Amino acid sequence: MTRPVLTDARAPLTRSVSIVNEHGERETVSIPAERALTVYVDKRELVTLMTLGAHPEWLVLGYLRNQRLVDALDSVDSVTVDWEVGAAAVKTRSGIERIEERTAHRVVTTGCGQGSVFGHLMEEVDSLVLPPARLTQAQLYGIVNTIRLQESTYKSAGSVHGCALFRGESMLLFVEDVGRHNAIDTIAGWMWLHGHDAATEQEPLVFYTTGRLTSEMVIKSAQMGVSIVLSRSGTTQMGYEIAERVGLCTVGRATGRHFLCYTAPERLVLQPELAGQRLRSAGA
């Protein structure tokens, strides 16, 4: 397979600004960078993404894939990102069929992903068969702890969403962005580029997100062949219903030893003896 040629246009992730605090004092704090990246496919403007800019090439590839605009990686010749002009130029080998039509229908999802294809994704959902992955409670706690220890833009500047891909409890990739959908798409792009072995029951692929378990998160995870999604946050009704429908295991409120498994609990190997003393659940 011919891999696309990619630039490596990582940009600074934070900037310092001078603020006034409650004591009336000037203070310098970091805020996350945020850049407009306009994506052109074969010189045609497609969309402008607001991004932190950590991995713009993976983001663009993941966006094209998750929007179902490009089906095969080797149909992409190159992705060239130039921050000078805030543009990502995608060159395809043979163009994208019916691109106008396929980018016409918009749905604003909750997450709020680039929902233009949401309607079509829903049709796709029922055809998905997820790998028979199972995660032990010990692995789940391992993931939560790895995330807790992860150095991040969130810790230094706040205001970003983090996502990570794990095999079992070992982290394959950690991505942050100002828009959560960008972080998901970046991981999708990375998975597409680097591939991944089929998940096994022992070493399932697990997707972690700091954000909510929305319909977008569930659908995109399922499309990536990930059948277990972990979040420190909660779920929404659509996320819950779609996860049930595809048999994707959603686990929310995962902090410390606490968690709530909303859907497909059969994918968890529960080890209640590891849960330690009882805390009251922090709600849904």
Place this chain on the structure above:
Amino acid sequence: MTRPVLTDARAPLTRSVSIVNEHGERETVSIPAERALTVYVDKRELVTLMTLGAHPEWLVLGYLRNQRLVDALDSVDSVTVDWEVGAAAVKTRSGIERIEERTAHRVVTTGCGQGSVFGHLMEEVDSLVLPPARLTQAQLYGIVNTIRLQESTYKSAGSVHGCALFRGESMLLFVEDVGRHNAIDTIAGWMWLHGHDAATEQEPLVFYTTGRLTSEMVIKSAQMGVSIVLSRSGTTQMGYEIAERVGLCTVGRATGRHFLCYTAPERLVLQPELAGQRLRSAGA
């Protein structure tokens, strides 16, 4: 002025689901409702919004206004929401000019608002002149405390964003939705319907959000004539830069007595003596 005729299709805001907790026990928790609402303007499908469903008619009006599709309230004849079919039928008195063209250009913003008009909004930003509003630190603390005491879907089910509109420290409206952009648009719709006196220096209009101070939040607030935005969260670079450009006062990390004023501090009447003992800033 002729007011549009609106249905009142409020729907249940939460549903109960059965989960499995870390002790391997079944537990019933609430999650926020989430509904697809497809907006039709004069029988033409415009967009599908995923919403909690608390105030669908205000949401649709605010969406049309914030997307700059309808300029005058009296050009809207009626908004009819029917959850049976998940549709909001908007009837205008004389149609919307060039609607195809005006809904064609898409930008996916961070928030991630229905960015289709983001590009055009940016042009508009420079023409905005915000009212000379000033907020005292005492009023700011009053707002934070009112929000703290507010009964909410967030408290019962989590996973929603909250927004509120204040005049001085008195709350005019509190709105939650699964998508933050929906909460903003709902407040915009309400303001459009109910109008509001010009803000005074003593009683400024203040917008509160649980979410980040993104470009979308700043632009929409400025368009609503709100010159002070308060958040418990932080800011992003675009939000910061646009707020500076329009002279909108953004205050983040507002919890307890702590806050960081990112932009336009001249709009705050600082009263450091109210700040109490020093806490370390929680970061940007």
